[in-house]
Amino acid sequence: MKVVLLILIVCSLYEFVLAQSAADLAAYKAMQQQCITELKISAAEAAQIASDKLVANPSEAYKCFHSCLYKKLGLITGEQPNDAAILKFAQARFNKISQDKIKTELKACSAPGPANCDFVYKYEMCVAKALTA
Numbered sequence: 001m002k003v004v005l006l007i008l009i010v011c012s013l014y015e016f017v018l019a020q021s022a023a024d025l026a027a028y029k030a031m032q033q034q035c036i037t038e039l040k041i042s043a044a045e046a047a048q049i050a051s052d053k054l055v056a057n058p059s060e061a062y063k064c065f066h067s068c069l070y071k072k073l074g075l076i077t078g079e080q081p082n083d084a085a086i087l088k089f090a091q092a093r094f095n096k097i098s099q100d101k102i103k104t105e106l107k108a109c110s111a112p113g114p115a116n117c118d119f120v121y122k123y124e125m126c127v128a129k130a131l132t133a
Contacts, residue, residue: 109123
């Protein structure tokens with residue numbers, strides 16, 4: 001059985017940003033803005049996304065933000081996760097954490113199923129909590 005591995009972006013972006021070039025960061029920010037615009041995310045939630053803060057009581061649009069961004073980053077193709085890309089992204093994002101711990105947490109947070117908005121949001125929250133604790 002294929003283990004669904006997804007990783008998020010917005011929560012604890014700090015370490016990820018440190019490992020990226022200015023061009024990578026600009027491209028990432030542009031993708032964030034595209035998803036915010038496409039999903040019509042409120043100004044308040046968009047401000048929290050931009051400042052890498054969790055949104056309390058997120059809207060459905062905010063929950064879909066993670067799925068949108070994952071697709072733009074190539075972490076999801078269609079409704080299927082790209083496991084190799086997810087692992088590579090997680091290693092860059094959480095570069096101070098061992099590869100074994102990253103793999104363990106990715107597996108612990110994953111479950112089989114389509115990579116829809118709700119699933120990706122819950123997965124992102126799980127991974128971010130596990131790897132930033």
